[in-house]
Amino acid sequence: MLASNGVKCHRHRRDHAKRILGNSGLEVSALGLGCMGLSFGPATEKSEAIALIRAVVERGVTFFDTAEVYSPYVNEEVVGEALAPLRRAATDSYST
Numbered sequence: 714m715l716a717s718n719g720v721k722c723h724r725h726r727r728d729h730a731k732r733i734l735g736n737s738g739l740e741v742s743a744l745g746l747g748c749m750g751l752s753f754g755p756a757t758e759k760s761e762a763i764a765l766i767r768a769v770v771e772r773g774v775t776f777f778d779t780a781e782v783y784s785p786y787v788n789e790e791v792v793g794e795a796l797a798p799l800r801r802a803a804t805d806s807y808s809t
Contacts, residue, residue: 732776745776751791753783759791766795 730743746769751762766777779788 741776742774743776744774745778746774748777748779748788748792749783751779751783752787756784762791763795766792767799770796770799 731740732743733740746766751757751765757765777792779792781789
């Protein structure tokens with residue numbers, strides 16, 4: 714299998730363990746992606762950050778650790794941009 718960037722990778726399981734966040738009832742993957750390096754320190758190129766986020770979602774990750782302290786709202790904007798088409802696709806699939 715080839716990743717979106719053309720790198721050969723192994724097929725990954727999508728059925729990762731899940732966790733419930735506090736009392737919210739929100740279920741997320743037990744494995745998460747720390748997003749600090751997307752916009753803080755030696756930041757990742759935006760297109761690479763978006764590709765990374767989409768790649769981990771394809772592998773079942775639904776938990777993203779981000780904070781405005783890294784670079785005010787930059788992380789959140791990149792994560793939001795990466796997830797927007799995936800959210801629309803999920804919403805469309807539930808609407809039909």
